[in-house]
Amino acid sequence: MRYINNKLRIENVGLDKIAKNYGTPSYVYSYSQLKKNIIDFEKNFKSFSPLICFAIKSNTNVNLIKEIKKFGLGADVVSAGELMMALKAGINPKKIVFSGVGKTSKEIAYAIEKKILLINAESHSEINEIERIAKIKKKKVNIGIRLNPNTDAKTLSQISTGKKENKFGVNGKTFVELVKFCKKSNNIVLKCLSVHIGSQILDHKPYEKMLNILSKILNKIKYNFEYIDLGGGMGISYNNSDNKLNFEKYNIAIKKFLKKHQSKIIFEPGRSIIGNTGILLTKVVYIKNSERKNFIVLDSAMNDLIRPALYGAKHKILPFLKKRKNSNKIYEFVGPICETTDKFSTLKKFQELKEKDLIAICDVGAYGMSLSSNYNVRPKAIELLIKGTKIRVIRKRQNLKDLM
Amino acid sequence: MRYINNKLRIENVGLDKIAKNYGTPSYVYSYSQLKKNIIDFEKNFKSFSPLICFAIKSNTNVNLIKEIKKFGLGADVVSAGELMMALKAGINPKKIVFSGVGKTSKEIAYAIEKKILLINAESHSEINEIERIAKIKKKKVNIGIRLNPNTDAKTLSQISTGKKENKFGVNGKTFVELVKFCKKSNNIVLKCLSVHIGSQILDHKPYEKMLNILSKILNKIKYNFEYIDLGGGMGISYNNSDNKLNFEKYNIAIKKFLKKHQSKIIFEPGRSIIGNTGILLTKVVYIKNSERKNFIVLDSAMNDLIRPALYGAKHKILPFLKKRKNSNKIYEFVGPICETTDKFSTLKKFQELKEKDLIAICDVGAYGMSLSSNYNVRPKAIELLIKGTKIRVIRKRQNLKDLM
Numbered sequence: 001m002r003y004i005n006n007k008l009r010i011e012n013v014g015l016d017k018i019a020k021n022y023g024t025p026s027y028v029y030s031y032s033q034l035k036k037n038i039i040d041f042e043k044n045f046k047s048f049s050p051l052i053c054f055a056i057k058s059n060t061n062v063n064l065i066k067e068i069k070k071f072g073l074g075a076d077v078v079s080a081g082e083l084m085m086a087l088k089a090g091i092n093p094k095k096i097v098f099s100g101v102g103k104t105s106k107e108i109a110y111a112i113e114k115k116i117l118l119i120n121a122e123s124h125s126e127i128n129e130i131e132r133i134a135k136i137k138k139k140k141v142n143i144g145i146r147l148n149p150n151t152d153a154k155t156l157s158q159i160s161t162g163k164k165e166n167k168f169g170v171n172g173k174t175f176v177e178l179v180k181f182c183k184k185s186n187n188i189v190l191k192c193l194s195v196h197i198g199s200q201i202l203d204h205k206p207y208e209k210m211l212n213i214l215s216k217i218l219n220k221i222k223y224n225f226e227y228i229d230l231g232g233g234m235g236i237s238y239n240n241s242d243n244k245l246n247f248e249k250y251n252i253a254i255k256k257f258l259k260k261h262q263s264k265i266i267f268e269p270g271r272s273i274i275g276n277t278g279i280l281l282t283k284v285v286y287i288k289n290s291e292r293k294n295f296i297v298l299d300s301a302m303n304d305l306i307r308p309a310l311y312g313a314k315h316k317i318l319p320f321l322k323k324r325k326n327s328n329k330i331y332e333f334v335g336p337i338c339e340t341t342d343k344f345s346t347l348k349k350f351q352e353l354k355e356k357d358l359i360a361i362c363d364v365g366a367y368g369m370s371l372s373s374n375y376n377v378r379p380k381a382i383e384l385l386i387k388g389t390k391i392r393v394i395r396k397r398q399n400l401k402d403l404m
Numbered sequence: 405m406r407y408i409n410n411k412l413r414i415e416n417v418g419l420d421k422i423a424k425n426y427g428t429p430s431y432v433y434s435y436s437q438l439k440k441n442i443i444d445f446e447k448n449f450k451s452f453s454p455l456i457c458f459a460i461k462s463n464t465n466v467n468l469i470k471e472i473k474k475f476g477l478g479a480d481v482v483s484a485g486e487l488m489m490a491l492k493a494g495i496n497p498k499k500i501v502f503s504g505v506g507k508t509s510k511e512i513a514y515a516i517e518k519k520i521l522l523i524n525a526e527s528h529s530e531i532n533e534i535e536r537i538a539k540i541k542k543k544k545v546n547i548g549i550r551l552n553p554n555t556d557a558k559t560l561s562q563i564s565t566g567k568k569e570n571k572f573g574v575n576g577k578t579f580v581e582l583v584k585f586c587k588k589s590n591n592i593v594l595k596c597l598s599v600h601i602g603s604q605i606l607d608h609k610p611y612e613k614m615l616n617i618l619s620k621i622l623n624k625i626k627y628n629f630e631y632i633d634l635g636g637g638m639g640i641s642y643n644n645s646d647n648k649l650n651f652e653k654y655n656i657a658i659k660k661f662l663k664k665h666q667s668k669i670i671f672e673p674g675r676s677i678i679g680n681t682g683i684l685l686t687k688v689v690y691i692k693n694s695e696r697k698n699f700i701v702l703d704s705a706m707n708d709l710i711r712p713a714l715y716g717a718k719h720k721i722l723p724f725l726k727k728r729k730n731s732n733k734i735y736e737f738v739g740p741i742c743e744t745t746d747k748f749s750t751l752k753k754f755q756e757l758k759e760k761d762l763i764a765i766c767d768v769g770a771y772g773m774s775l776s777s778n779y780n781v782r783p784k785a786i787e788l789l790i791k792g793t794k795i796r797v798i799r800k801r802q803n804l805k806d807l808m
Contacts, residue, residue: 101738339603370779377464403489
């Protein structure tokens with residue numbers, strides 16, 4: 001994204017052209033940014049060439065997943081639906097790991113049939129269920145066990161997952177018991193230790209701490225895991241105040257870990273691959289002046305992007321047309337939904353806006369469209385992929401009639 | 405809902421039968437509860453026979469809206485989609501009001517074409533837009549103007565809408581100006597003063613305060629409004645600690661108001677009509693024991709019901725099978741989604757549960773299904789309407805293939 005002649009472009013396409021031809025609100029992704037993210041990610045960790053499983057939950061657009069697949073990435077899925085989507089995008093089952101605390105019997109059976117790389121189990125009950133189904137199907141199933149390392153990811157409490165009060169994984173004691181249990185099983189092959197401490201992590205230190213805990217456990221149980229799945233959670237920069245995770249330092253910590261423990265590393269990145277590739281292009285419908293502030297009423301709403309309402313997330317907002325003059329009023333960017341929660345951002349000294357102006361809500365590639373809904377019977381936005389000067393519709397705008 | 409032989413029923417149908425025949429998770433509504441709510445609502449305010457416009461946003465199931473329509477109710481809509489849904493359910497356009505801060509030109513044009521009762525405008529810009537479109541179409545359009553009475557509804561900040569820091573309506577000064585503006589217009593007929601101070605209001609006093617403010621404004625501007633639209637927001641009891649709004653006291657306040665101002669009252673109730681009619685029937689997939697608490701992993705998730713994650717809402721949870729023995733562990737009811745936000749409730753001294761037990765999450769008729777999503781590529785739940793011993797599918801379970 002850059003301004004040329006004060007007009008905002010994604011790659012070589014002006015946002016005005018997109019709005020004119022495809023309407024608003026629209027999710028617009030940049031192919032070159034996606035490519036850059038994947039190449040950068042691979043480069044950072046190339047010394048141990050990890051298996052990179054894209055976290056489908058962050059973005060479930062099948063055409064985007066197809067593009068990601070072309071770079072050789074696998075998939076991290078958390079439901080039968082996500083598994084089906086990954087397979088539909090052509091991802092090799094041998095590059096798919098299945099995470100999640102509540103896999104149903106049907107989902108486990110489906111994963112076994114599809115011969116995916118690993119089912120990462122999160123409880124004793126789940127392992128029992130996998131064994132029961134594998135026995136019926138007369139199969140040997142490769143699994144991982146998710147350890148809850150009781151590590152504070154120093155991120156938002158809503159997206160922290162590696163503390164003992166969180167529902168995820170099993171504690172060290174249970175982990176040791178489950179390893180013993182799996183060793184005796186005829187239908188389960190324990191191949192992986194998995195861990196995932198949270199999302200949008202900006203500090204590498206929680207990862208270092210996590211690796212130390214893994215190291216201790218591995219030394220204790222003396223079991224040779226073919227895979228160590230370190231999960232995802234790598235944070236990106238949503239605004240000028242936070243920096244993205246320092247990959248280099250994380251890489252150093254992993255290399256140190258691998259000197260003692262020889263396993264193939266699996267990563268499950270979502271946000272760090274897709275987060276900054278997408279914007280939500282939206283139009284100012286009305287400007288409402290009030291005493292203290294001006295409400296900028298947009299044509300996109302919390303049904304399109306719920307992260308601000310759900311997590312208090314702050315997404316950078318950029319005007320399509322750059323002007324010199326800033327408003328001295330506070331601008332509150334809101335959606336049209338009949339709820340106070342339907343608010344994107346409150347900004348001071350934003351440039352002066354007028355009705356019908358175009359706005360880009362930035363960095364919505366991850367957990368944007370995948371969390372969208374039809375609240376207020378609003379059709380879902382169109383999704384577009386930009387590659388150079390080309391605009392490709394990767395998902396049509398929902399029709400009102402489809403909702404009836 | 406009641407227990408018979410320690411088994412929970414909706415009307416005359418056991419929840420076990422519903423789970424067996426239709427699976428879980430399922431939204432299950434009681435027709436008799438819906439009927440009771442509507443009759444009670446009408447009875448409470450019968451002395452001035454208001455026009456009751458059901459707030460479609462609270463529940464957009466067309467078959468439920470059809471049932472509501474049969475009792476003579478109109479609809480409060482907030483988008484073209486909701487208007488289309490109300491019309492599809494057979495609601496008379498002359499009983500439909502259109503609210504919302506961000507009505508687009510298309511939406512306004514559609515509402516004018518359909519000759520609905522009122523477009524309740526929320527800003528000067530919107531009134532300009534209505535006038536512009538009405539002029540092109542050579543129509544006279546009936547509108548209301550929404551006043552922001554700067555009244556604290558004493559409810560959650562996320563669902564408070566009547567304070568001056570909220571995006572809704574216009575302040576008293578602007579209201580007076582807009583009345584003057586409308587009087588001069590050839591294409592706009594100002595028929596209504598509308599107001600809506602928030603949701604889930606349990607105390608009648610904010611309503612009294614709101615009526616006093618209306619009274620003052622009306623005395624000042626001396627304009628005869630055919631309608632006064634008091635909005636909705638009437639709170640219901642979600643648990644044992646809060647009581648529903650005292651309708652009687654609200655009724656008294658309105659009757660007092662009407663002695664001075666002769667207008668037809670419009671209400672826009674959603675939650676108070678549909679909230680306590682529905683449950684989310686769900687199954688325990690796994691029970692994970694941890695040191696401090698047991699995680700009860702359900703097969704329903706935040707994509708099915710987002711109110712706990714989004715608003716911190718507490719929904720009562722009932723077991724299908726009532727037992728005498730309580731657990732001495734804390735129970736945390738969570739969904740299978742890979743997020744810590746995906747949590748319904750933390751309860752002490754709940755009865756002992758085991759895997760595969762059935763659970764009812766109560767009072768989810770409003771803002772349950774209407775806010776649901778396909779996050780984690782989870783198909784949407786089935787919706788069922790119970791009437792006596794009859795089970796009617798009012799919306800099919802979404803198919804995974806529909807999501808691909």
